[in-house]
Amino acid sequence: MSGGRRRSFCGTHVDLGDVFAINGVKVVSADMPPFMQIHAVDCARKTFDSMEKFTSKTLALTLKKEFDGVYGPAWHCIVGTSFGSFVTHSVGGFLYFSMDQKLYILLFKTTVQKAD
Incomplete structure (x- = not known):
């Protein structure tokens, strides 16, 4: 394996780069466990x-709802071809990736503050 990140996934070794390449995905930046990255990309x-x-809004809302439902609130998702951002995220809750070399997806989690 050349420089890829090897992880055990369901008892088999998976190179995340291979999984993402098959899906036309390139990870730009990540602070997220491999199984969650695969979930997001899939x-x-x-x-x-x-x-x-295609609408960016529909894709963003679908990812947000999926991650809120599976991993708890509060997930946020930005989808587009050209945007800038500066976000604060919860540890282990950040993924920025491209799909098909033209569409960029930023998925991140923030902490939920309880009202007093």
């Missing part, structure tokens, strides 16, 4: 491929 790819007419 969800984004399936959602994108199933849309008759």
Whole structure:
């Protein structure tokens, strides 16, 4: 394996770079466990491929709802071809990746403050 990150996934060794390359994905920056990265990429790819007419808003909302439901609140998602950002995220809750070399997805989690 050349420089890839090897991880054990369901008892087999998986190179995240290989998994992402198959899906046309390139990770720009990540602070997220490998299984969550795979979940995000898989969800984004399936959602994108199933849309008759693509909208950034639909893809962002789908990813946000999926991660809120599985990993708890509060997830945020930004999808677009050109945007800038500076965000504060919870540890282990940040992924910024591109799909098909043109679409960028930023998925991150923030802490939820309880009202007094």
